Amino acid sequence: MLAYQTPPAVEAPAPPQAPAAVARHWDLTVGLINATVQLDQPTGAETRTVGTGFLIDAPKPDGTPRIVMVTAGHVLEKMPDPDMRVGWRIAQADGSWKFDPQPLEIRNEAGTPLWTTLEGRDVAVMAVEVPETFARAAIPLAWLADAETFDALDVGPGDELLALGFPRGLSSNRAGFPILRVGRVASYPLTPVSAFPTFLMDFTVFPGNSGGPIFWTPTARRRPGATEPEHPFIAGMLSQEVIVGTERLELGVVVQAQYIREAIALLDRAP
Structure with a gap:
């Protein structure tokens, strides 16, 4: 019988119909990296316990700027201490990068989690203060797929999607950038989302990948005859x-x- 198992601890509206010029020049692959x-x-x-997180630019309802970190709920649950480390990266004057992990509080003095989860879903989000370069790098909320996106963009089994993460705690280089992987949608059907809240992706998953973004850009192949979307989008989060x-x-x-x-x-509804 098929069973889903959490990796061991080492570890809005639909995307906007962006103008073609914006879609061409806004590279979601590099942006999400x-x-x-x-x-x-x-x-x-x-x-150490290792996971992956990514940043979304999600202003408050009153327009106040806000950066939200997204990861898998089990990643934070497996971290018992009040602080975790976030692997920030700093650009150097000579063009190199410095890996600069810094602590981030995830539990208050009473031990209460500072993140928010959605009941029944392995998703955790929390508003965070980030270095200015990361605030600029955060992905706009509108680029997250919604309940209608897969149908509107004809996403189906066999389509390629890209994934970012830190398998076994490894990064793509000493600067701490994530490793890019590719896989294919392995489930059918994918909608309605309310009936199919998760889907399968055909690629090898390792501890440390949990919480990473899964996304589509024009670099990923689609099924023969499928219409190519005009813009990239984030399809989901690896759980x-x-x-x-x-096995x-x-x-x-x-x-x-x-x-x-x-x-x-x-x-937005939190007191």
Whole structure:
């Protein structure tokens, strides 16, 4: 029987119909690379819990600027200490980058989590103060798919999607940038979202990938005959891998982006 298993701890409206010029010059791949960070918390002298987070530019209802960090709920739940480390990156004058992890409070003095979750969904969001370069890199809320996006853009099984993360806590270089992967949608049907809140993606998942963004850009291939969308979009967030018994099936479980939207909406209703 198929079972989903959480990786072990090492670890709005539809996207806007952007003008063609904006769609061409706004590269979501590079944008999301810049907006994706490693999250970790030491669990021993040489061990740590690792996950992935990404930043969304989600202003408050009154227009006040706000940056929201998105990750998998189980990533934060597996971090018992009040602070985690966020792997910020700093551009240097010579063109190089410096990896600069800094603490971020995730629980208050009473031990109460500072993040917000959506019941029944492995999604966690929290408003965060970030370095200015990361505030500029945060992805606009409108680029998150909603409940109608997959139907409107004819997304289906076999379409390629891209993923960013830190498998086994590894980054693509010493600067701490995430590793880019590609896989194919392995589920059918994908809608309605209310009936199918997650979908499967055919690629190998490792501890540390949890919480990473899953997205489409024109660099990803589509099924023959499918209409290519005019703009990129974030399809969801990687939650976990599929395991049957002790066998890893090289499939990832993706939470649909609509539920990231709903989790962020809960922030707006918080006292």
